[in-house]
Amino acid sequence: MFQQDFAWGAATASYQIEGGKTQGGRGLTVWDEFCERPGIIRDGSSGAVACDHYNRYKEDVAIMKEIGFRAYRFSLCWSRILPEGTGKVNQEGIDFYNGLIDELLANGIEPYVTLFHWDYPLALFRQGGWLNPKSSDWFAAYTKVVVDAFSDRVSHWMTLNEPQCFIGMGHGTGEHAPGLKLSNQEVLLAGHNALLAHGKAVQVIREHAKKAPQVGYAPVGVCSHPAVETPANIEAARKRMFSMENDSTWNSVWWMDPVLLGRYPEDGLRIYGDAVPAYTQADMDLISQPIDFFGTNIYNSCPIVADENGDPAFIDLGLGCPHTAIEWPITPEALYWGPRFLYERYHKPILITENGISCLDYVMSDGKVHDPMRIDFTARYLEQLRRATDDGIEVAGYFHWSLMDNFEWAQGYHERFGLVHVDYNTQKRTLKDSAYWMKSVIASNGADLSMNLR
Numbered sequence: 001m002f003q004q005d006f007a008w009g010a011a012t013a014s015y016q017i018e019g020g021k022t023q024g025g026r027g028l029t030v031w032d033e034f035c036e037r038p039g040i041i042r043d044g045s046s047g048a049v050a051c052d053h054y055n056r057y058k059e060d061v062a063i064m065k066e067i068g069f070r071a072y073r074f075s076l077c078w079s080r081i082l083p084e085g086t087g088k089v090n091q092e093g094i095d096f097y098n099g100l101i102d103e104l105l106a107n108g109i110e111p112y113v114t115l116f117h118w119d120y121p122l123a124l125f126r127q128g129g130w131l132n133p134k135s136s137d138w139f140a141a142y143t144k145v146v147v148d149a150f151s152d153r154v155s156h157w158m159t160l161n162e163p164q165c166f167i168g169m170g171h172g173t174g175e176h177a178p179g180l181k182l183s184n185q186e187v188l189l190a191g192h193n194a195l196l197a198h199g200k201a202v203q204v205i206r207e208h209a210k211k212a213p214q215v216g217y218a219p220v221g222v223c224s225h226p227a228v229e230t231p232a233n234i235e236a237a238r239k240r241m242f243s244m245e246n247d248s249t250w251n252s253v254w255w256m257d258p259v260l261l262g263r264y265p266e267d268g269l270r271i272y273g274d275a276v277p278a279y280t281q282a283d284m285d286l287i288s289q290p291i292d293f294f295g296t297n298i299y300n301s302c303p304i305v306a307d308e309n310g311d312p313a314f315i316d317l318g319l320g321c322p323h324t325a326i327e328w329p330i331t332p333e334a335l336y337w338g339p340r341f342l343y344e345r346y347h348k349p350i351l352i353t354e355n356g357i358s359c360l361d362y363v364m365s366d367g368k369v370h371d372p373m374r375i376d377f378t379a380r381y382l383e384q385l386r387r388a389t390d391d392g393i394e395v396a397g398y399f400h401w402s403l404m405d406n407f408e409w410a411q412g413y414h415e416r417f418g419l420v421h422v423d424y425n426t427q428k429r430t431l432k433d434s435a436y437w438m439k440s441v442i443a444s445n446g447a448d449l450s451m452n453l454r
Contacts (some may be wrong), residue, residue: 007397027083
């Protein structure tokens, strides 16, 4: 069963919900510039208004309270606090987050703050961004401003969200902001600087936090599971999850091992070869500053069997396999084997910092949003997560992605992941059936995952 103080929460990201692009002294981000490029965003939209959370946060916190959430994971917009990324602090930005934090606490909801969820200050990008050797110091200075402002009330901190995406897809494939297609050498340099930024931020939080901090990190969990649960297949799935097959940045270990084990993985060093940036043991000591919990964003996993040599072999899910509206496979086993393998390797309490599903949701003729697929998806994934806790895996919390429908990066507003429907023309919020179902799940602390609808 889930522990009594289990953190039941929802997650969002600043650029995806805040809006307020020109309000309150906010500086521009790489996503503001990226969205202006023709043909980049699927529906030609941007996060300039998004869910207007900047102006409606009290309404949104009231919705969280109605659902019964005990925790809320949100990210700070770096350039709302430091419009140029460094230098002068924007008090209006500080005031906004102060108001949000105070509103959460007044409603019995614990804030879990993510320092960086992709919206890099445009002014710093123009100075080289993550490629600049000063970038980790910029991030540390930003962290100090944040900790000074909020750590009298905030205890839970996450440094970086999904380096696989903002480095790999932002600097390698160009699918996300800042839209660069760099060489492996430059991509890995940007990644190394981001990992240094993580380590320096951890140091800053530990040194300056006014309340005893709990510090974590939130990479993608690129997971594998045994297609059939035999000892050989389990070992093959474990091996596959913590290995690298090619020079893609879409893997777990390149981004996890340095933080948790203090080293880059051997197979990654071999595969990347001369593209690996020069680094020192002091770098690795800095990157591997002790953290308190291991956050991970898990949506699916790859089914694996052992071949005749015991090596992992991928099993195709087959024609017509279950998938979400965004065409991601539905594999509930991910929330058992992902946390299990991560806990066995890294020995840190696990926090599921994102998990959810995009569905074709709309307000129906009765004025409600009926989303049984989301309820089924979440129930099946939570059953597997509960199985993990029953098997002794220390899972500290679950954050559903997302609280509300929002700007889904390069997909624009085409995908709806929320427990709350947002009409982007009117900004009307409508709780979906899944929100009411989640309320009952939280009330039972996850003991009741039945499909009874409201």
